[in-house]
Amino acid sequence: MAKRDELLTAVERSIRAYCEAEHDFKFKPNDPVVRLHEPTFSTDEIMAAVECLLSTQVTMGPKVVAFEKEFCSEFKFAHGVMNNSGSSANLLAVAALANPVAKDGLKAGDEVIVPALSWSTTVWPLIQLGLVPVIVDMDPETLNMDPEQIERAIGPKTRGVMVVHVYGNPCDMDAIVDICKRRNLVLIEDCCEALAATYGGKAVGTIGRVGTFSFYFSHHMTTLEGGICVTDDFDLAELMRILRAHGWVRETENRDEYLKKYPEFDPRFLFVNLGYNLRATELQGAIGSVQLPKLAGFVNTRRENTAAWKKDLARYSEFLAFQKETPKGRSSCFGFPMTLTEKAPFKVQELMAYLNKAHIQTRPIIAGNMAQQPGLKLYAHRVVGDLPNASWIMRNGITFGNHQAVDAKARDYVNGQVAEFFRSKGLS
Ligand SMILES: Cc1ncc(COP(=O)(O)O)c(C=O)c1O
Structure with a gap:
């Protein structure tokens, strides 16, 4: 153990020396460059990742779970399901809402209203799940979805609204929540540009049925690539945990209930639904935990x-x-x-x-x-x-x-x- 710590300290010293020499992201008036992004990470995050690699525990495990908990406690989200990108978070959220076991689930052919000024993978998951995106115009001042346009877009097949808080600017959520309640629409918040934004003092992502975030390299904080889905709905979170990894129950909190119901299966290989592999790695979880306090x-x-x-x-x-x-x-x-x-x-x-x-x-x-x-x-x-x-x-x-x-x-x-x-x- 002492030897291990000694070796790790030596590794850290080298990495720190490298980063101090090479990672100067400050603006230099004598050689002015203003890039669209500069890295948010350096020695501490690299060490967190290196320690995962050295330990050889690299696939999703306790570090991802720890990050999910820290993230939720920071923003008062009830449940968080980390995954490997904001695009994956959108896919996972929509897949869960359109799954046959979801309460009041979306069905193939249902329409979901989205803003024209959005990202490709705000819209693609809807199409991938057999839903029909309905594109509406923006408010020219906030650059967000215009609630009047949402109201205008609603037709007999409309079942949901997927907002984007453009460039971190929260949409007019009072108006949008009111429309969704009156017209019985599911509300999804794509918060991939809006980490740490608030509406009425509450973090965005808590207002709709599910919210999604991105930790892409250039975003407010990073896990290199990475994303998370958040929700108050425990059943939806469990479903997202199942869909995130193969359709198995290994990472669910109610694992034992499934195992009791299906005792004839090896608990490691019980598949209760379809699934993807959208898991984050331990390196991403570890980096997230170092980045979060800096956010x-x-x-x-x-x-x-x-x-x-x-x-x-x-x-x-x-x-x-x-x-x-x-x-x-x-x-x-x-x-x-x-x-x-x-x-x-x-x-x-x-x-x-x-x-x-x-x-x-x-x-x-x-x-x-x-x-x-x-x-x-x-x-x-x-x-x-x-x-x-x-x-x-x-x-x-x-x-x-x-x-x-x-x-x-x-x-x-x-x-x-x-x-x-x-x-x-x-x-x-
Ligand atoms: C609104 C929005 N949704 C989704 C994404 C996708 O996130 P990621 O790049 O992590 O896949 C982005 C990317 O910046 C975005 O701006």
Whole structure:
């Protein structure tokens, strides 16, 4: 044991020395680069992963369970089911809700309303489970699903709503919950961009029947790849544990009940439903436990940056519009999305090219309007109206990096370059 500890300490010393030499993610005014993302992890997370590898206990086990518990206790979620990506979390959530054993389950051919400004794997799991996505337009100020459009989209086959809290900005959940209650619709929250965002003081993900999160490399915190489904519904959580791994009962909390019911099976190989393999690894669980205590600091930095940029760039508000929070929403500021106003006498590509030349990376807001993607056209879906706002956001949206490594100097550099751009256009 002493030898093991000694060896581990030596490994840690080497890794720390490496990271101190190579992992400088701070903005450097003499060599300015503002990337869309910088890593949130370094020595501590790498050591947590290395210790798993050295122990050879690498497949899902106690470290994933520990992370699930820590995550749920941080945000007051009742049950958490970790898996290997935000996309998998969406698949698992929808698969559970559409499973024959789910209470009031969704059935093939049922419609689920989704926002046009969403991610591909918000929509694909619906199609993969035989459901029909119904695409609705956005509110141009919050960049979120417009509740009026949800109401307008409801037809005889509509059974669910899947919201996306775009760029960490909570949707108008009072209005959406009200619609779902009145029209008896299942509410799913895709919170893959909204970790640590709150609505009315409650973490997003607790408002619908199930919420999903992503721990992808570039997100608020990471487990490299990774995701989690959260729910208050114990039976749904158990079902997600079954579907997550082969359809067996090994990771369920009520394992003994299943085993009692089917005593003739080897307890290790009792399959009570269909399933996937969407498990997270122990390395991911261990990294998550190291990242979680750092999350609040990361989110504070993102919020500070957002507040500062909104103030600093307000002088261009004739041409640039910023994402607005809903009255009860507190965004976790996944990025700093801006859309051009109709008065802007230039194209967003010109602003992108200008900033890119100054080593400020940019991108569109999510991927714009999903209804225009060729992949969707292969499958049954319904589009409500012309989606003018989603199309505007797609053609006129821009975001640059807003993450834990962006500091006041980086912000000033961005402000300076935006100012130069406007000067070059004779607009200031
Ligand atoms: C809204 C939304 N849903 C789902 C995902 C998928 O998450 P992941 O990349 O972890 O698969 C993303 C990815 O960023 C996303 O933005």
